[in-house]
Structure formats: structure tokens, C-alpha cells
Amino acid sequence: MSFSPLPARRPGAFLAVLALLAMPVLAAGPPPPEGAAPTLDRIYQADQEDGRPYSTPQERTATDQRARRRIEQVAAIVSADGLRTAEDYYRAAIVFQHGDQPQDFLTAHLLATIAGFHGHAGGRWLSAASFDMFLLSLDRPQVLGTIYGKANFSRYDRRVSDHLREEFCVPPVGVQEANEAAIEGGHRGPIQRRAARCETP
Numbered sequence: 001m002s003f004s005p006l007p008a009r010r011p012g013a014f015l016a017v018l019a020l021l022a023m024p025v026l027a028a029g030p031p032p033p034e035g036a037a038p039t040l041d042r043i044y045q046a047d048q049e050d051g052r053p054y055s056t057p058q059e060r061t062a063t064d065q066r067a068r069r070r071i072e073q074v075a076a077i078v079s080a081d082g083l084r085t086a087e088d089y090y091r092a093a094i095v096f097q098h099g100d101q102p103q104d105f106l107t108a109h110l111l112a113t114i115a116g117f118h119g120h121a122g123g124r125w126l127s128a129a130s131f132d133m134f135l136l137s138l139d140r141p142q143v144l145g146t147i148y149g150k151a152n153f154s155r156y157d158r159r160v161s162d163h164l165r166e167e168f169c170v171p172p173v174g175v176q177e178a179n180e181a182a183i184e185g186g187h188r189g190p191i192q193r194r195a196a197r198c199e200t201p
Contacts, residue, residue, distance in 0.1 A: 040077055043070050044091040047098060069093050073105060078111070089115035090123045095132050121169050121198045128168035144168060145176040146193070153180045156192035169198030 047070055053059040059131035074095045083089050089111045109131035115123025125146070130141035141155040144165055154178075162172040171179075171192050179191040 003127075015079050015160070030046065040082065040088060040091055043073050043077075045094050046070060052098075059097055064100060067098050071099050075107075083111075086115045086118040086120040086123060089118075090120050090126065093123065093126050093130065097126065097133065102134055102137040105130050105137055117161060121194070123170040124167070125194050125198065128165075145173060146170055146171050148180050148183050148191075151182075152186060166195045166197070169194045171195050 004143035050063070050065075051095075052063050052067060054063060074092050077083065078092060083092055093108045093111035093115060096104045096111065099105065099108075109127055112123045112130055116125075116127050117123075128144040129146040132144050132146045135142050136147060136152060136155065141157040142152065143157050143160050145153070145156050145158070147153070158173055165172060167199075170176075171194065175192055182191060
């Protein structure tokens with residue numbers, strides 16, 4: 001699927017607040033010298049191909065270092081105003097989502113929200129998932145139910161309506177609970193992470 005350049009649009013107050021919070025990453029700066037950094041596509045591809053082994057302390061350290069290096073590379077692209085399409089914002093958000101700090105998840109949320117604002121269904125879902133990760137990283141319960149696993153799903157404030165979840169391409173609580181039960185039961189296949197009407201970006 002191809003994506004055309006985004007039209008100039010003014011985000012709402014919510015995005016403005018998030019932009020201030022994510023300022024250390026999103027502040028404008030001089031563009032890197034031509035050819036000095038990998039392209040966003042290459043960074044995203046490396047992120048997707050990383051198996052993220054965590055079996056030993058050495059593997060954990062190496063995995064985290066690779067993720068941090070990719071985040072720094074994408075941060076340079078973002079700071080140089082190098083994102084042009086909804087897919088660009090989505091891919092940049094994915095890289096930040098694979099970080100390990102609250103600031104990483106907050107930046108992922110901002111970027112994914114912009115992607116979703118411009119019609120990217122995956123961006124809408126990632127906006128929710130990154131917000132849940134941000135809350136969990138602050139030891140607060142998630143509110144949209146996108147993060148599975150007993151330690152995470154047990155910290156879930158379910159007061160948000162299923163209608164609102166669907167606006168973020170998140171499936172209803174009943175589907176989420178079935179997903180969690182399957183995972184806890186040893187299921188290793190795909191689960192329904194998105195609302196049915198958002199399965200195709």
C-alpha cells in the first residue's frame with residue numbers, strides 16, 4: 001500500500017500537550033549530513049527482524065542496546081523533520097514502542113496518534129498500545145487492554161467503553177479476555193489484537 005504525503009493539518013490540544021511532554025525527542029534540530037544515518041525503512045526492517053533474545057543477561061543487554069541504537073537513529077530523523085507520510089509516523093512509532101523507558105512509549109504514542117489521525121488503522125491501534133505501555137511503565141493500570149501477559153493484564157482498568165476501544169481499533173473486553181486466556185493456556189498462534197473492522201490497514 002502506498003501513502004501520499006500528509007496535508008498540513010493542525011493537531012488538537014491533546015496532541016499539543018503530548019508534543020510538549022515528548023519535546024526532548026521531537027525538538028527540531030539540524031538535519032544529519034546526507035548519507036550519515038540509515039533510512040527509516042532500513043531501521044524499521046532491522047527492528048522487525050530482531051528476535052529480541054532475553055534468555056541470558058548478556059542477551060538482554062545486547063537486545064536493549066540494539067533497540068536503543070535504533071531509537072536514537074529514528075529520533076534524529078524525527079528531529080530533522082524527516083517523517084512525511086502516515087506510514088513514516090507509524091514505523092517510527094513502532095521503533096520507539098520497542099524501547100524500555102516511559103519517554104520511549106510516550107513518543108511512540110505521539111507518533112502513532114499522528115499516523116492514526118491521517119487514516120492509518122495500525123497507527124490507531126498503536127496509539128492505544130503505546131499509551132497502555134506508558135501507563136504500565138509508570139506502574140499505573142492500562143486502560144485499553146492491549147498489553148497481554150498475566151503481570152500486565154492483571155493491571156487493567158476496564159472502565160473505558162468498548163465503543164471507545166473500537167475507535168482505537170482495539171477489540172472489546174470479551175475478545176481481550178479470550179486472548180489472555182488463550183495465551184495463559186499456552187497458545188502461541190495469532191490472536192485478534194485489532195477490532196474486526198480494522199483488521200486491514
